[in-house]
Amino acid sequence: MTTEDFRPEKEATTFYPPQRILMGPGPSDTHPRVLAAMARPTLGHLDPVFSEMMDEMKGLLRYSFQTKNMMTFSVSGPGSVGMEMCFVNMIVPGDKVVVCRNGVFGGRMIENVERHGGTAVVVDDDWGKPVDPQKVEDALKQNPDAKILAFVHAETSTGALSDAKTLCEIARRYDCMTIADTVTSLAGSPIYVDEWGIDAIYSGSQKCLSCPPGLSPVSFSERVTDLVKNRQDKVHSWFMDLNQLLGYWGSSTRTYHHTAPTNALYALHESLLMLSEEGLEHSWARHERNHQALKAGFATMGINYLVEEQYRLPQLNSVFIPEGVDEKEVRRRLLDDYSLEIGAGLGAFAGKVWRFGLMGTSSKVENVLFCLNALETVLSDMGMNLERGAAASAAHRYYADNPMS
């Protein structure tokens, strides 16, 4: 045998991805400024210039999370690692955790609790509904030994927004710490970490921040860092141990922990900078406005939402697939003919709903109009009786009547 025997059968070539319009549940389109940032020269992860950038990024992250938490940084892995970092650090085996499940990601939280030696008390709500605060209160009343309340602020699998503020208030009354999944909400919906008193929060780079996937912004209150510092046992992960990361992200002198993903962090820095330039309120309002316009267009096609109006995430629009439509074929045509990606339903909603993301850079007027036109055309071609141009026209009308302030 020679090394040649291990070559792939088909010769590889440079990969040129097509230019998509990403209107699924994430990733969203990466802004050209962010792509350009990512392509800048690699620095050593202990370079003083890089450290300055990291410090600046921490400041930008604190703004985006609305917190003064010292331990606010970016985990060198996707949102799932940010999630696991919260659970593995905060759960000491034997701990009881109340977990709210109203979609895929609540289920993943339960997995995290159990794999790290905790016991999950599950508060179930139907997929598509928000977490019911009363049920949470009941669960905490019945489990006075519960240490943590974990919930998903914005369920990516359904597009439902839960009332994080109220859930945190309840948790505080029962002396519970909170873990909040804000992968899909950060920058798209209001989040006030300090005001609401969220103890541990994680998000993802690839949703409303419009950065490529791969990083997970997190923030931890002092209650959490104290807990982790005072643990008697070692955290059951080397990579995710917050005690070790304190030396790298927490202080001004950097202690080597792992090699930070320099170029990915340039990208996140630039996207957070863009968010700061736009301003949080403007970003939230932009996501809301584009959602309303899309909704106006859907209405002309008789397409209905999965989630009740008051709990809808503007950045993730789950809608019922019109009856008799071959939904896979619709998605295939949108992708092949329009290079437009939308999301399929998950779990019980597979084949029943589509998920239209309007996140970050992807949340813009052009995309709403393009998407409505494309969908209308595809559905018409596949036999639905639709008035051509009505959907985009309704969206246009909404935009005209509701200018950005």
Added chain:
Amino acid sequence: MTTEDFRPEKEATTFYPPQRILMGPGPSDTHPRVLAAMARPTLGHLDPVFSEMMDEMKGLLRYSFQTKNMMTFSVSGPGSVGMEMCFVNMIVPGDKVVVCRNGVFGGRMIENVERHGGTAVVVDDDWGKPVDPQKVEDALKQNPDAKILAFVHAETSTGALSDAKTLCEIARRYDCMTIADTVTSLAGSPIYVDEWGIDAIYSGSQKCLSCPPGLSPVSFSERVTDLVKNRQDKVHSWFMDLNQLLGYWGSSTRTYHHTAPTNALYALHESLLMLSEEGLEHSWARHERNHQALKAGFATMGINYLVEEQYRLPQLNSVFIPEGVDEKEVRRRLLDDYSLEIGAGLGAFAGKVWRFGLMGTSSKVENVLFCLNALETVLSDMGMNLERGAAASAAHRYYADNPMS
């Protein structure tokens, strides 16, 4: 309070990193082709076009590792996550693992064993020495219940190369599985996963592959995937559970697990493609040749190696700092005056050695000559009595006498 109260005190601006020459222990310089790949448009992680790229990349990774292992892929996190993925999947609490420690990363392996419920039997060798196969054999003889042998092929903290082939032979005789850290060796030094019978191997993107940091190529033998499939308990991590990743990386139909870091994977794909174009043997020979030229230059300055000649990693040159030299000042001047990064010593060697990396793209004639000239100038300016130009001249002579075949 308003959202404005959380803005960073100092206004952030777009980050423009300086163009460094990275000759430390990693990251190495990213090739322009790889940077360009990273900046291409983001795709959905379930896009069929992206899946094709992933399949192609798996083939390229198999070539670079010299394996036919089905489970050969890239972990969505830095090398430390690749390391932890091996340990958390293969260790069932109570397992005994023989860990060889001859530098920082052997120590990190012990942490991994213990945090995941295993017992580490430590085989110590002096930092700067390779792992002693005889000691390993003795440890396995004394611990017939040991399940795994874990060792670092290329110790980044010292620049010592261990004999992976022999260590794997010994492990096999004692019916042990093997975990090998090849973060610094992959593409720089010969690795033959199948021929040597390595069961679990991990590497990093940012060393001899010349890709930005953030990804960890891994490969697992069927023995490992069988072990993980047949575990009675759930793997003590959700993100790193190999059983779940089998559905995403192992099969032709992709089951959603986590959102893959699309753009980082474009970069890794391109760097693996470049390695395949160059050919493994050529890459190994190039690393060796540049190492020899650097060594010839060091010799003119009386600079000596930490590691004995036969165990030296060509891509990581740890050398003793000349006596009486303010080593921090040397590194500062190289960085500030020449934009050249070299590495400091770690642990017991802090302040005693420098680490010069010649990895991937950074391993080239220009860098060797530039580095020797810069170092000679800085050391002369700081009072050492050196013949100007002698170092680069010696390297030139080596190159002239030893052309690439």
